[in-house]
Amino acid sequence: MSDVKHIKLPDGSIEKQTTTLNLGPTHPATHGVFQNIVEMDGERIVSSEQTVGYIHRAFEKIAERRPLYQITPLTDRLNYCSSPINNMGWHLTCEKLLKVKTPKRVDYMRVIIMELARIADHLICNSVVGVDSGALSVFLYVMQYRELIYEIYEEICGSRLTTNIGRIGGFERNFTNTAWTKLDKFLAEYPGVLKEFENLLTRNRIFMERTIGAGPISAERALNYGFTGPNLRAAGVDYDVRVHSPYSSYEDFDFTVPVGTTGDCYDRFLVRNQEMWQSLSIIEQAKQKLEQFKGAEAEVYHADIPEYYLPEKKDVYTKMEALIWHFKIIMGETAMPAGEVYQSVEGGNGELGFYLISDGGRSPYRLHFRRPCFIYYQAYAEITKGAMLSDAIITLSSLNLIAGEMDA
């Protein structure tokens, strides 16, 4: 007779009948730094609890010490898959506060950049849904085309991921010929790639069975949970900030707002794919509109607001007036109106809002970011309750959660 030694288990763990599983904070399935503590009965999720805040960097506090133009790099780091949208949203907020009217050409140039960013964002999200359902090749394949977008950013502003693109009132410089060439190359190549991407996944039997019915949410619940962007539209609500509160001359463009019905992973996938087609069409329209500017108008790339727009360096060194403005802007000598504004833009994953209170000082009195994925991630516990673990993983990636945005 052997002396049997038992492993000591915590009290009540055998009676409990469920397993606690820890997903994250650094788990490949979360695609970012946040934690899910999942209580499981076999393969089914009984309940879950989310912990966020691992990469909180106190942007709202930091912004209270910075002049407006130095806050742009902070916004880069919110949704870093589509930084240009965040940057433009911030510029639009400042312009609203300062009552600056941007020229049409600037608006259209901004639209091009924002739609490119949207394509890059959706492309990552949708291909990652593919990865999590076992199709790695599409992800690797489309990376090459996101690279083309990043090269366009690089040509326009000099950086790729955290772009810090544009200035209050316009852009730091005009688009170069190389930028236009690269944009043309992208517009020529990308539709074929997107078509192929859709061919690989949209009617793929395995992909459909994995995503249809996974992580659904009704329109009513989605609204109550504060969903916006593609996730809300997949549930069947056609709310799009670009249409409802047009900014940057989006009212001049003709595009449709794709909606889904069930709000599950498959619908979110389809909505994002359709939005990429719409974005392509918007970019084409913007290009056509830009070609109509002639003469001096075709060279405008910023509003004529010397008191807020940093002058070009070569002017600072050679022209008295530019030097004065440069000094005034950098030292915070230009007048800031007191007031409070709320400006929102349609970000990669929903309504990205900026609530700015200015007391007339050189930096904001209070700045609050409405980060869409922070708000809709709280629904995750509800929409994955009773689901299989593998469905919960796909739901996580198809919600397009970006830890940087969630934690601000």
Added chain:
Amino acid sequence: MALTNEFIKGKLTEKFGEGVYSFEEPYEMLTFESHKDDNLKVLQFLFDDEDLKFQFLTDICAVHYPDKKGSELAVVYHLHNLVDNVRIRFKVFTGIEQPDVFSATALYQSANWMERETYDFYGINFVGHPNLKRILNVDEMDYFPMRKEFPLEDQTRIDKDDEMFGRGGSIW
């Protein structure tokens, strides 16, 4: 009928009389205040009324005004009527000694984390919140960092050893 700011203002004053005040329209968005005990009544009315239908909670955040004695903290709600596409801003002020404000979680699920965030940074105690604990900061933190009494570090301070931060010193 178009849902204009005047109409919303009329509806609110008709219902609450003196209970809602400080109507303003900064940058075209109707902004008003109420007493902090009435915040749920106002939100419920805005939610339920057949003409108003402010059923989408865009945002909750707080602001700290250290100079306003007795009402140092403001809770700001941004509401959106998605049918008529109108936004409004609603504020309640509370003293910093006892910052109790009723929680809107029963009305909006989305208020849950937004209120936790507001609590985390400003210490607003949302009465009736199901799970009011810190969300972005560490649980052990015993102060509310976004309040104005915590200034950001002066960038010109010289009492720190720069070598520890990779600046100056004799790295080369």
